Amino acid sequence: MKKLFIILIILCIGCKRNNEKPKKVISKPKITTTLSYKEQLQAIKKGTSKDSILSNDIQFINDSILKGKFKLDISNYEIESIKKECYPIRLHRKMFDEFYNEGFNNLGDLNGDKKADSVFVLHALNYCEEGDSYYFTDNNIPRIITDSNCCHPTSIINIGDIDEDGKSEIAEYYSSCASRYKAITIYSLKNNKWKEIKSFSFVLNDQYTIENDFKKLFKKISKNNLKYFVISDITENGKLVTSWEKIKIE
Template sequence: MKQLVIVQKIIRTTLILSLFFSCKNPSIDNTQNQSTTIVQKINKDSLVSKLNDNLQFIGDSLLNDKTLFIKDLVNKYQHDTCGFIAYEDSMLKTGFEGVNIIGDIIGNKRNDTVFVLPTFNYCEDGDSYYFFDTSLPRLYTDSYCCHPDNLFPIGDIDEDGISEICIFYSSCASRFKSLIAYSLKKKTWKEIGRCTFDINFMEPDKEKRVRKRDKGKFEMLEIVDEEENKKWIQFSF
């Protein structure tokens, strides 16, 4: 039974990696068959050691000497009961798309920066958006097709001094995606609205499909089937 559980975990990890490194272009969902080797001896100590190596590689090699920052950031969201997922550094490097400067989110007149990392435990099924500003919590998704430029600010809709954000969300399949808007409430990103994004109609740009109407009120543009069949969906929070 124990061996069966181990095999199941290895299979699941391989599937996670295959999805994580697919869909580089959000407008094209081509699932790529990529194999990987997980360096692990099936015991907790070796996985923890490999995970620490992964985080050091990300901090030193991918984010220019930010190892302590990355370790503190990722370990904040790890759970002892969820197990550990470790990756080959080469696969992390292949999947890492850099950072995206998204402007001032918290109103301190400094640009905020976002980047994407895969999950490092078995309780989660998807990538997460992380911010350099540690006062901003990560945004966890259940998608393995996340990209730094898929997240963008939409202005301070509720006028609390912190900008709301939106993501282009892809399930890694189908032409129908979503735009999902979030507001930071009680140190957590709370979904406040969503609409369908049909990649057959890529114009206008995603950033132009969300607009404020009034304090705590906004609308999102949905275009499906025919370009003429578009509507602004209203939300309030």
């Protein structure tokens, strides 16, 4: 009886281990507190193998990811990284190839300079950032940081100049990857910074999809006034719980 009890315990432990989800392995550089930030960074660079790239390697990003179509400047973001002592992440080259194959999404003129602006997605630059970020092909337009790793260039759209200040407002489709409850956030470019105006629900459904209907979810009523379509839930009978809401953008 005692032997049977011991065998049962071993089996239970084995089942528990087999049910655990495998953890995503990221090459996190070792940090030595006796070294300065710059010294630590140099040590991390030296310890990076040829088949890996640091997440903030701007030369690699410009040459191999953006391929000369646009030259990204991350110097302002790097200043913040140094202040907070946020170290870059080691990423495998294959991950870059798989991650950045979606290219650019042309949004038209966002900041009123008569030039078309496009958006693209990059991985977190360092360990202080929790998710991907949206970057624009004008270094004067600030990036939008997220805590999601399910960002795509098509998840940003130009919804027009609602407040008629010569700059277009945008909407971001936010996905946490797993849940069917998503969100859409409206931003306005104010004083060279993105101001979050409103965030509302978008529940995944068969009637409306982001791919086909994203632009249909917004209607300008008049100067500063916008209508947006909320899909907040689905009933047990499969009926969508929806409403048109109004917001003022100033």
